[in-house]
Amino acid sequence: TRDENASTVSGSSRYSMEQPLVQHPRDYLQHRSVDGSSTSTDESDTLDISVKRPIMNQSLPTTTTVSNTGQSDTKRRGNLVSLYRRSSVFSKDDPISSKSKPIASKQRLRVEPKSHFANERTFIQWISVALLFITFSQLLYILGSSNPDIEGQAAIAGTWMIAMSLFIASYALVIYYRRVYLMQNGKPYGYADFFGPGLLTFAVISGVALILAYSGEVRFGTASTMTPVSGQCMKRSLSGVPVMELQPSGALVDDKEGLLLVPSLNRIVAFGAALPLEGKNDQQARIVATVPGANMEALEQVGNYIYALSEGTDKRSEIIALEWIDSSLDGNFDGASSRRLQESHRWNISLQGVEGMALVPEGQLGEGSVAKLLVAGILMEPTKNGLVEVLSIDAFDQDSFDFSQTKLDNTSKLNKKLVAKGLTDEKVGSMQFFEDRLYVLFDNERVIRVFDPKTGLIIQELILPIAEAGAEKEWEGMRLQRINKEAGAGLRGASESKVVLHLALDSPAQVWSLSLQHEEGRWVMPQCAGVYKYRIVLT
Secondary structure, X not given: XXXXXXXXXXXXXXXXXXXXXXXXXXXXXXXXXXXXXEEOOOHHHOOOOOOOOOHHHOOOOOEOOOOOHHHHHHHHHHHHHHHHHHHHHHOOOOHHHHHOOOOOOOOXXXXXXXXXXXXXXXXXXXXXXXXXXXXXXXXXXXXXXXXHHHHHHHHHHHHHHHHHHHHHHHHHHHHHHHHHHHHHOOOOOOOOOOOHHHHHHHHHHHHHHHHHHHHHHHHOOOOOEOOOEOOOEEXXXXXXXXXXXXXXXXXXXXXXXXXXXXXXXXXXXXXXXXXXXXXXXXXXXXXXXXXOOOOEEEEXXXXXXXXEEEOOOOOOEEEEEEEEEEEOOOOOOOOOOEEEEEEEEEEEEOOEEEEEEEEEOOOOOOOOOOOEEEEEEEEEEEEOOEEEEEEEEEEXXXXXXXXXXXXXXXXXXXXXXXXXXXXXXXXXXXXXXXXXXXEEEEHHHOEEEEEEOOOOEEEEEEEOOEOOOOOOOOEEEEEEEEEEEEOOOOOOOOEEEEEEEEEEEOOOOEEEEEEXXXXXXXXXXXXXXXXXXXXXXXX
């Protein structure tokens, strides 16, 4: 037998072998006699390729002690078999090497406690993303409610975001318990998540895209330059007045005189009230007042007087009382004689940087409240970084305007945080109390806010139109006017009513009159204004 004929092998392992490994053909494995002749191997000497022995643990012979001829041939064949098996590792077609594949360990993996904590943290992060999408949905609902024209689409987008948040939360829960199962059972595979990152990326991109799309639709989506249209959007003619010297900064409609008054520095310019038609817009404007040393920013009618708010150069401002007087003029506006405004009295107030003024009737600021004149200006407040300009809206009792005094003290203030909530720039350009609502124009924010003065709630926001590119933030005067007229002789007692919004642009000097349309209980800007989708609540 081979065990009996095996000789003692001396030498080192395969790692000390310096000869290269070669692959020999099977015919090479033959018995060779002492005289050099070769004989075929018998059945017992045939190479059995089904034997799977660890090649790495076999040692190779370096010297062999030959006791006899049979022993030498047998040993030689054993060495060649060993060489063949070792060289077959490098052969791709060898069946032994092709079947020798690594096998995963059957032992359960030991799971560290921190792995469970990591799984929990991942689950919490997924839940945070789901909550973020709920926030996205609420923003879409708010954007839709602020603009009824996109309310349906925004509601659908908001519902989509809520559905995504619920799906993400459910998916995170499934992945969490799946990984808990794998760790409890010591599984070495199955932890990778290929679907989740793609889902999350798609959800975030879709959410941000929807927010940007609908926020742009609300704020700037349809904004364009106004186009003059007869009976809807009329740009007032400035003929008859020096245009280069004009700087409109307010507006007031005097129904008794039938005039639209616009202050400009130390002058007051008068236009025809209401909304002129295309053929009647060539009527000349005229200057009805010149007040020395004044810089008028706003006008308000109080009884028989026109109060003008003048911005001072120092830390104080003035309220100037003007009244109408008859006067003959060389250049006639509406006949042989005309009327003009004459200064009657001045009061000093301690508020600086004044811009807007509005008269609120009694009982409108709360039960039992008296009539107040609101004045918006700027105060300097000390902070860690020095003095900072802040909004201040002072309230003066109407009964406190004594013509024998020259100084007025405010009796209260409006809550500026409530009035300018959420705005970056608090500067007020104009104010008006109209049909139980307080309107505040923020020129640098291009918005008119509508307040319920009794509750302090913001009823609506109206985005201001663009009169000229580059002058989007130059609106400094506004006035709403309701016009009632009989519908026709065939309808007894019937009348039509419409609301006109007058706007004054500081630079370049322009005065516009826009006809607001009534729709679904709201007043809508005309299409020619370029912001017809934005609505304002007047009722």
